[in-house]
Amino acid sequence: MTNYRVRLPAEWEPQDAIQLTWPHGGTDWKPILNEIIPVYETLVRLLTGxxxxxxxxxxxxxxxxxxxxSQLGISVDKLQLFPVETNDTWVRDYGPVTVETDHGLCLLDYQFNAWGNKHPCELDNALTSALFELGAYPGASVQKRTLVLEGGSIETDGNGTxxxxxxxxxxxxxNPSFDQTAIEQQLCKDLGVKKINWLQHGALQGDDTDSHIDTLARLCPNNVIAYQACDDITDSHYPELQLMADELQNMTSADGSSYRLIPLPWPSAKYDQTGQRLPATYANFLVFNHLVIVPTYRDTKDSEALAQLAKAFPGYQVEGVDCLPVIQQHGSLHCITMQLPKGTLNAH
Structure with a gap:
């Protein structure tokens, strides 16, 4: 097969839909269902716009x-509900990674092992296949992959990086049998990328994903990176996030361009009821067509975070959603969503 074209679109390219998994009593949300469900309802109202x-x-x-x-006044023609059993709601990490190919859109169905076998995940790992069988993605084909990969662990500019x-x-x-070279070869083949930039530094306390990129640094249009900064020298995160910022400063895209960095403010420390630090990060935002939805944390830095991301996405509508309940389970807004590029829902 010669020069089979494949491309992973950037999140700010046109999309058909955002995919969510509704919280239920069988998930870790059980103790705070009455707090988390209103967050999802607010999110759906925003997204359907x-x-x-x-x-x-x-x-x-x-x-x-x-x-x-219906009670919330959300138009039924903007919603598709599918009855499927799930373990949990972190669809960013078990949902489909959608690529463009010469034969149309293809859902890459990677293996999900709950961030290194930390939790039960058999139902979540089977979700993409189940939804495909139910006709959720009429404009795409699906390909199973043996590689373990979560959507929150990769960022692309849609242009080879x-x-x-x-x-x-x-x-x-x-993937214990894969070294860096093997991972790079697989991702370049699967996603059509030409250059992979690896961050060696950056981690948030309370994050059980082993440092997903979508908690730390995000690619934005026009060679911009919005990243979670830390300006509090007394905070335990300060050294690692400073080293991460230095790494980002020295990175270039696949075409050799350097990046313009936009630091996101550092929210005050948030803790759960047991006193464990929670991974409050403004980098875990979602882009959906003309809209940028930013997680907020009832923090004095919330408005500054929205303003910084408005610089990264000029001309976009920037909205905040209170995600203090979401980080109680150690993820945030981007982690509970997955985008489906334009064409995924259009039957041929």
């Missing part, structure tokens, strides 16, 4: 969720 939303919901909860969406972290992708709890 910019495109469609696909929601996976437990079969027994399908009718009640449908009724609730991938940004990731060594701490996650080279962790022996994912």
């Amino acid at each position: 910019a495109g469609e939303v696909i929601i996976t919901v437990l079969p027994k909860g399908l009718n009640s969720l449908s009724k609730r969406m 991938l940004l990731t972290t060594a701490q996650c992708l080279l962790n022996p709890n994912r």
Whole structure:
């Protein structure tokens, strides 16, 4: 096969839909369902202003969720609900990674092992296949992959560059038989990238993903990187995040261009009820067509974070969503969503 074209689009390219998995009593959300569900409802209301939303919901909860969406005044033509059993709601990491190919859009269905076998995940790992069988993605084909890979661990500019972290992708709890060269070869082949930039530094306390890139640094249009900075020299994160910023400063894209860096403010420390530090990060934002949705944390730095991301995405609508409940389970806004590029929902 000669020069088979494949490309992983950037998140700011046109999208058909955002995919979510609805929280339920079988997930770790059980103790705070009454706090987390309103976050999802707010998110769906915002998202349906910019495109469609696909929601996976437990079969027994399908009718009640449908009724609730009607009560909220959310247009049914912007929603698709699919009854599928799931372990948890972190669809960024077990949802499809969608690439463009010479034969149309293809959903790459990577293996999900719950961030190195930390939690049960059999149902989540099977979700993309289940949704495909139910007709959720009529404009795409699906290909299973044996590589363990989470969507939150990779960032692309859609133009040949991938940004990731060594701490996650080279962790022996994912693909123990793969070294960096083997991982790079596989990702370049699968995603059509020409250059992979590896961050060696950067980690947030309370993050159990082994340093997903979407908690730390995000590629934005026009060779911009928005990254989680730390300006508090007394904070334990300060040394690592300073080293990460230095690394970003020295990176170039696949075409050799250097980056303009936009630092995101450092929120005050957030803790759970046991006193464990939570990974509050403004880098975990979502881009959906003309909209940028930013996680906020009832923090004095929230408004500054929105202003900084407005610089990274000029002309976009920038909105905040209170994600203090979301980080109680050690992820944030981007982690509970997955984008589906334009054409994924259009039957041929």
